[in-house]
Amino acid sequence: MNTTSTTFLVLDLAGTFAFALNGAWTAMRVARLDIVGVVTLGMLTALGGGFIRDTILDALPPATFADWRYLVVAAAGALVAFVSGRVADRLATPILVLDAAGLSLFAVSGALKGVGFEVGVVQAVILGVITAVGGGTLRDVLIRQIPTVLTSGLYAIPALIGALVVVGGTQLGVAALPAAIVGAALCLVIRMLGVHFGVNAPGPIGRDRGDVDP
Amino acid sequence: MNTTSTTFLVLDLAGTFAFALNGAWTAMRVARLDIVGVVTLGMLTALGGGFIRDTILDALPPATFADWRYLVVAAAGALVAFVSGRVADRLATPILVLDAAGLSLFAVSGALKGVGFEVGVVQAVILGVITAVGGGTLRDVLIRQIPTVLTSGLYAIPALIGALVVVGGTQLGVAALPAAIVGAALCLVIRMLGVHFGVNAPGPIGRDRGDVDP
Amino acid sequence: MNTTSTTFLVLDLAGTFAFALNGAWTAMRVARLDIVGVVTLGMLTALGGGFIRDTILDALPPATFADWRYLVVAAAGALVAFVSGRVADRLATPILVLDAAGLSLFAVSGALKGVGFEVGVVQAVILGVITAVGGGTLRDVLIRQIPTVLTSGLYAIPALIGALVVVGGTQLGVAALPAAIVGAALCLVIRMLGVHFGVNAPGPIGRDRGDVDP
Numbered sequence: 001m002n003t004t005s006t007t008f009l010v011l012d013l014a015g016t017f018a019f020a021l022n023g024a025w026t027a028m029r030v031a032r033l034d035i036v037g038v039v040t041l042g043m044l045t046a047l048g049g050g051f052i053r054d055t056i057l058d059a060l061p062p063a064t065f066a067d068w069r070y071l072v073v074a075a076a077g078a079l080v081a082f083v084s085g086r087v088a089d090r091l092a093t094p095i096l097v098l099d100a101a102g103l104s105l106f107a108v109s110g111a112l113k114g115v116g117f118e119v120g121v122v123q124a125v126i127l128g129v130i131t132a133v134g135g136g137t138l139r140d141v142l143i144r145q146i147p148t149v150l151t152s153g154l155y156a157i158p159a160l161i162g163a164l165v166v167v168g169g170t171q172l173g174v175a176a177l178p179a180a181i182v183g184a185a186l187c188l189v190i191r192m193l194g195v196h197f198g199v200n201a202p203g204p205i206g207r208d209r210g211d212v213d214p
Numbered sequence: 215m216n217t218t219s220t221t222f223l224v225l226d227l228a229g230t231f232a233f234a235l236n237g238a239w240t241a242m243r244v245a246r247l248d249i250v251g252v253v254t255l256g257m258l259t260a261l262g263g264g265f266i267r268d269t270i271l272d273a274l275p276p277a278t279f280a281d282w283r284y285l286v287v288a289a290a291g292a293l294v295a296f297v298s299g300r301v302a303d304r305l306a307t308p309i310l311v312l313d314a315a316g317l318s319l320f321a322v323s324g325a326l327k328g329v330g331f332e333v334g335v336v337q338a339v340i341l342g343v344i345t346a347v348g349g350g351t352l353r354d355v356l357i358r359q360i361p362t363v364l365t366s367g368l369y370a371i372p373a374l375i376g377a378l379v380v381v382g383g384t385q386l387g388v389a390a391l392p393a394a395i396v397g398a399a400l401c402l403v404i405r406m407l408g409v410h411f412g413v414n415a416p417g418p419i420g421r422d423r424g425d426v427d428p
Numbered sequence: 429m430n431t432t433s434t435t436f437l438v439l440d441l442a443g444t445f446a447f448a449l450n451g452a453w454t455a456m457r458v459a460r461l462d463i464v465g466v467v468t469l470g471m472l473t474a475l476g477g478g479f480i481r482d483t484i485l486d487a488l489p490p491a492t493f494a495d496w497r498y499l500v501v502a503a504a505g506a507l508v509a510f511v512s513g514r515v516a517d518r519l520a521t522p523i524l525v526l527d528a529a530g531l532s533l534f535a536v537s538g539a540l541k542g543v544g545f546e547v548g549v550v551q552a553v554i555l556g557v558i559t560a561v562g563g564g565t566l567r568d569v570l571i572r573q574i575p576t577v578l579t580s581g582l583y584a585i586p587a588l589i590g591a592l593v594v595v596g597g598t599q600l601g602v603a604a605l606p607a608a609i610v611g612a613a614l615c616l617v618i619r620m621l622g623v624h625f626g627v628n629a630p631g632p633i634g635r636d637r638g639d640v641d642p
Contacts, residue, residue, distance in 0.1 A: 031579070036583070143578070
């Protein structure tokens with residue numbers, strides 16, 4: 001239980017930093033923003049998924065708000081992105097890796113929190129995915145991009161697999177820490193392979209042969 | 215009370231299926247999505263209104279998340295839409311009818327839940343409308359459409375009338391089931407008449423004579 | 429305590445009216461809406477920030493929903509905007525002033541509510557900013573504008589300063605009413621000066637010399 005708590009906190013803070021940095025960089029590449037916009041979007045990317053997760057779990061105020069460590073780590077990540085400025089234009093690869101890291105860490109930490117609240121197996125897996133994709137989706141809505149989760153080949157599916165491993169593992173009696181490490185590593189690898197090889201999830205029948213929408 | 219619960223559940227699950235199917239089809243007509251995007255948007259359309267309703271009511275975790283029946287019915291509706299694939303392009307009319315059905319069922323089930331939580335008469339009516347239009351609005355935001363509720367003639371107004379009938383009826387001592395049936399039927403008829411005859415709600419003064427915005 | 433409550437309520441209702449009027453006018457300038465759309469967006473602008481604040485505080489149902497005074501004041505503001513119709517096209521300045529007034533009032537009322545819930549100093553300041561910018565951000569998302577808070581020079585910063593004054597003042601033993609008046613006045617003045625002189629918050633390094641994004 002104590003190990004679970006510590007595992008959860010460390011994963012969650014690491015994911016928070018990765019998403020804050022990545023979220024701020026992504027926003028700076030897409031829209032013309034001042035420091036307030038960059039910090040807002042970085043923090044929203046980092047803290048938004050946990051906010052939705054904790055609302056669903058009735059664990060309000062959300063941990064990502066009540067615990068100052070999340071606020072500090074998220075603000076630090078966003079400020080690092082801001083001061084690195086124009087550099088972001090040349091950082092497509094690090095941005096993708098950081099995003100995959102945040103995705104993996106939040107998928108397993110969100111699923112672990114769901115397990116801790118005993119919400120049911122399916123629900124814990126869904127919570128992991130929501131935690132992983134929620135913050136980036138909120139950011140994309142604010143900067144008027146179609147959210148990555150809807151269009152980008154293998155994005156939600158690695159998160160789903162990572163969350164499944166954690167929930168399945170803990171159900172089978174595996175300790176939280178090894179289950180989380182395996183789940184996060186698997187999510188990260190699948191996500192990066194998907195990016196590298198351009199793998200996509202299947203599209204609707206009759207639409208998967210490259211025909212272009214109007 | 216027991217009848218109210220059963221009435222509420224059946225209406226709510228029927229509306230969930232209608233909105234999941236409709237939400238997924240609508241999303242497939244507008245954006246190029248893979249299976250994850252279609253299922254996500256179908257489930258969001260179906261479950262989003264109840265999620266907002268239950269957050270407002272402090273009835274967390276939301277019923278649409280905690281109760282596996284909602285998750286299964288919503289996923290089933292979205293998957294039916296996905297496998298029917300390209301067919302959706304020719305389904306403008308069924309999509310409109312299903313949407314009107316979901317609107318009607320959620321307007322009355324949301325209002326009934328508000329009555330059960332004793333939130334006040336006006337608030338129960340507003341809750342019915344929020345439940346009815348909330349999920350579709352979230353979907354439209356994610357696929358970057360102006361939400362139907364803001365622009366489409368008679369969309370919120372039928373939901374408002376359906377919710378009013380349910381709340382007014384139960385206040386006057388009518389049982390939940392007949393009040394819900396009459397409210398939902400009225401909402402459905404008004405919505406479909408509005409679609410058929412292209413009726414619009416009044417626009418701002420000086421703007422209602424067909425002049426075009428820039 | 430009683431004075432704090434009354435101060436809070438009066439500030440909050442005044443901000444609600446200002447934001448409902450302003451939110452509805454802003455929406456009418458940008459999108460072609462009927463009465464439902466105008467009232468929805470006016471009420472969302474006025475009530476949305478408080479809704480997010482109260483969700484975070486676990487103070488559900490949100491005051492802006494449970495208390496009929498907020499609903500009536502918000503609906504009244506939106507209806508005034510609707511009947512004034514085309515006039516809104518010529519009201520750029522009053523819209524800006526009303527928006528600044530709502531921003532100031534919500535920044536201090538949101539921060540005061542955070543202080544009352546003892547969420548911590550930093551969190552109370554953040555709550556003030558979220559309350560101030562939340563409703564307008566939701567409106568901008570629905571009408572597909574980039575939210576003002578992300579792009580418009582000094583928008584969040586005056587709210588931050590107003591909230592800081594209130595939280596700092598009450599921490600130092602100043603009564604709620606004078607702290608709120610000073611905080612709101614300072615926020616209003618800074619916002620209007622920022623608008624008048626076109627002051628902007630600093631942009632990312634290497635991007636602040638007027639170069640245009642693609």
